[in-house]
Amino acid sequence: MSTGGPAPALLPVEPDAVATLVADKLAAFLRTLRDNAFAVGLSEGQDAAMLLASGYGDRPALLRAAFKHLFAARKADWEVFDGLFDAFWLGKRVRSRSAISGSTKAANSPSLKNLRNDAAHSGGDTAPDQMPAGDEPGEDRDGVGRMEGASRADNLSDTDFRKIADPAQIAAAHDIAARLARTMRTRLTRRDLARRRGYRLDLRRTIHRNISHGGVPISLVKRRRKEKPLRLVMLLDASGSMSLYTGVFLRFIHGVLDEFREADAFLFHTRLAHVSDAMKEKNPVRALDRLSMMAQGAGGGTRIGESLQTFNRWHAARVIHSRTCVMIVSDGYETGDAALLGREMARLARRCRRIVWLNPMIGWEGYAPEAAGIKAALPHVDLYAPAHTLQSLADLEPYLAKL
Structure with missing residues (x-):
């Protein structure tokens, strides 16, 4: 075996391997949110997968904002989401007691930008994590999740302005007011x-205009409202x-x-x-x-x-x-x-x-x-x-x- 030759070229990453790894990480992240009392169901998971497929994964800050609006339907969720996201996806230390599941140590959590490298090293052989048993199609955990988010959005128009404290809801209220x-x-x-x-008929001008017709109102004159x-x-x-x-x-x-x-x-x-x-x-x-x-x-x-x-x-x-x-x-x-x-x-x-x-x-x-x-x-x-x-x-x- 020759040791002086050129280094072997890396094999191209299979798209299916990347998709499998992304699905695995997303499923683990959804479990992390559920373990921290987030109301997350199948619909939210599908929307999150669409966000990753649309290229949001290349920009962690943008993905964090998108996921936050998707998953954080309550004020309590909003306050802890950033820490959970950074700990799971970016390997940063979380400064709360929120549980981080679905991965080993936070320091070993792969960066969003390194998903393709991880897929290349793993070869795509990792078995995909399964969704929890309660997340059948058309069913949300505990009957909440997207239903709660939709109802909160629907009720925003009936919420007193002084009770709107969530920054996202404040921005939404401002946009709705302008629209x-x-x-x-x-x-x-x-x-x-x-x-x-x-328009109303102008009787006086109609009679005057039709004098030449013997008074027969052939040509009608209507009042024009200024x-x-x-x-x-x-x-x-x-x-x-x-x-x-x-x-x-x-x-x-x-x-x-x-x-x-x-x-x-x-x-x-x-x-x-x-x-x-x-x-x-x-x-x-x-x-x-x-x-x-x-x-x-x-x-x-x-x-x-x-x-x-x-x-x-x-x-x-x-x-x-x-x-x-x-x-x-x-x-x-x-x-x-x-x-x-x-x-x-x-x-x-x-x-x-x-x-x-x-x-x-x-x-x-x-x-x-x-x-x-x-x-x-x-x-x-x-x-x-x-x-x-x-x-x-x-x-x-x-x-x-x-x-």
Whole structure:
């Protein structure tokens, strides 16, 4: 046997061997999650296999994020998932008491990028791990898993904003709020066009045009309705008591300004700020960055009356016409003069078509409008509605369609 010759070339890795090793590791990882009380069933396993087959395995950070959204349906799962993933796939030490099963020592766990090398050395002879007996097709462990994740997603629209703490759910709520504004605009436009199709007959002009025909109405003249689109003017309370709701409403306002042809936005706390230009930035992240620079003092007290006085004096004539709906989003906690708030609300009511006051606290159990500020404002409000969930925002659409 010659020892001075060139080193033998590595044999090409068989695709089936790679697939077998990936399936083995994935099955072991699913068992690890189940051992740590994750609700993982066959459906999640199939989705995870599709992620690996789509190339996510070449980028561990991307795969971790994808797996986290797939498997971590509860807050407790979300908090421990990163440690489990890093310990199993990347060989890092886990800093919790979470059990790591399906592999030997964490230090010997293969990296995601080394799966092909492991397959080459093993030759693909390793027998695939079997799924647990309870994971038959169409069955989830303990009847949960994907069913739980789906129900949580379905119920997001009915969840109070202040109870959404999961970062993924917060991001999802923001995206839904922006899409809601787009959907609302589309439906309102369709209803408006349908309403304008039924033109009324202009009897006087019809008779005048048909005099040459002996008064027989051969040629009909219809009244043409002058188009004046609905304009939304939104005033958002950015005080400390509204901090849990401000983020979702900012995304909703961003969507409104992006979709509605005529819309304006203002932010108020101890003073009023016109934020339409900042919120019309196409990128919502950059829009919020610009907004944070403009809204100095946000998170403090609320002077609603003084803010409305500024709006009525300097902005109302420019942004309000006969088909304007003013939306005020606030809990009504006035730290200034409640009588001033009542007077400015009366001035505003004489200018616009409707005033809608959205109060997140209406959705709280046992809430009653006892604050002096909201008591002074309510006589001039056309619609006083809750705004603590995404569904409550969607419920505004039928009301706006009638304006």
